[in-house]
């Protein structure tokens with residue numbers, strides 16, 4: 461089966477981020493042909509459109525290049541104040557600029573984790589709205605909201621200790637692999653017809 465290259469963005473910079481644990485779980489349970497690499501966006505500055513007018517700063521240019529080369533993007537994010545963490549939104553805003561913006565037509569899967577009971581339900585729909593504008597192709601189902609997440613990952617190792625969470629993420633990653641292949645087929649045949 462064709463190897464699929466997926467890059468992951470974690471919406472949290474926290475060292476012991478539950479959402480980074482979720483990325484690690486996705487890496488563990490994804491089908492063998494789907495390889496997931498987390499990207500480090502810590503060096504991305506706050507978007508200043510004056511600066512943008514002079515081109516992309518080096519950390520942004522590197523992110524754009526890597527996202528463009530990837531087959532798909534996995535976003536694992538907390539919910540901040542019922543919405544998208546500012547840092548993650550800033551990264552999406554940067555990479556969404558330019559005519560060759562790399563999220564155009566890109567398959568995306570979303571997972572959110574929170575110590576709260578809803579697992580970040582609200583952030584996912586705000587994120588979907590943003591992804592719609594940048595013409596990305598978000599996987600619809602299965603949705604994965606990891607509520608009560610502090611009790612579902614080992615505090616020392618970050619390993620997932622909850623069978624139900626593991627099962628949900630396993631099913632989501634299998635569906636994501638199918639979705640990526642489907643989007644690529646669709647885009648391939650659309651390109652052939654144009």
Ligand SMILES: Cc1cc2nc3c(=O)[nH]c(=O)nc-3n(C[C@H](O)[C@H](O)[C@H](O)COP(=O)(O)O)c2cc1C
Nearest residue numbers: 472474477478479538539540541542574575576580
């Ligand atoms: C600024 C801020 C706002 C937050 N707002 C929410 C929220 O709206 N909903 C929620 O479930 N948790 C909220 N939380 C709690 C986060 O879900 C929790 O800190 C979580 O562990 C962050 O994700 P991480 O573990 O990946 O860093 C908020 C945390 C911060 C720092």
